[in-house]
Amino acid sequence: MKDLIDIHPKASSFKIILDKVKHHAKQSMNDAFDYAKQKWDKSHKVPDFKVGDLVLVSTLSFNNIKGPKKLKDSYVGPFVIVALHGTNAVQVELGGELRINTPPFQNPTPLTVPPVEQNEDKKIKKVIKERRLRGKNQREYLVRYRNPVHEDEWLAESEIPDSDKLLRRFRHERRPQA
Structure with missing residues (x-):
């Protein structure tokens, strides 16, 4: 900074102050990110489901459980895991009268587009x-x-x-x- 002749002393000191503020803001943001990550990691863990484990299932997707909504159980089960679909999604074997509104893992058939014939003349x-x-x-x-x-x-x-x-x-x- 001192090598530059044209810069006013107040401008150079202002630049130094801006650099310090930018460094402080960056450091504060990194500290906040680290703190939030630490808090999140302390209270959350990745579930380690395996095929054959027993799990409870939420009743939000079931439409055939009788009685008032207020008195329904939030979770029913335990049910046996049949297949894993990612880390948080599993397929269970439902027993008895339980049915789900729509299948949770839909496999849509891909649309077949008819091929465009290029040899036809454009009339x-x-x-x-x-x-x-x-x-x-x-x-x-x-x-x-x-x-x-x-x-x-x-x-x-x-x-x-x-x-x-x-x-x-x-x-x-x-x-x-x-």
Whole structure:
């Protein structure tokens, strides 16, 4: 700092103060993170379930337990673990009249998308709209294709095959009828 000639003494001392404040804030945040982690780790432990263990099950997902909600047990069981699904999720063998609303581990069938055939020619059905590009004296036309697989797209007049016929029909349809 002392090597720089142009800096005002108050500016250099202000920079030193800002650096100290930044260091103090960073240190305080790290201390707070460490304290929170220590408190969390003290009261929480990772469950170590194994297949065959007995566990209690929450009754929130059951729809067929009779009686008022207020008097229902919060947990029922014990039930035997059949399979593990991660660290906190297990599959249990429910016995008796207990049923769950929906299966907790749904395996949706993947959607099959029909393959798009690339060898089909793009034949234009009609022209839908026209627009003028800003700053250019050029028009583009929104064209719709006969095959519904292809999406509508904006093309210049030079890119449209049989443009004179299609554009004549487009302009005729837009003309107000008398």
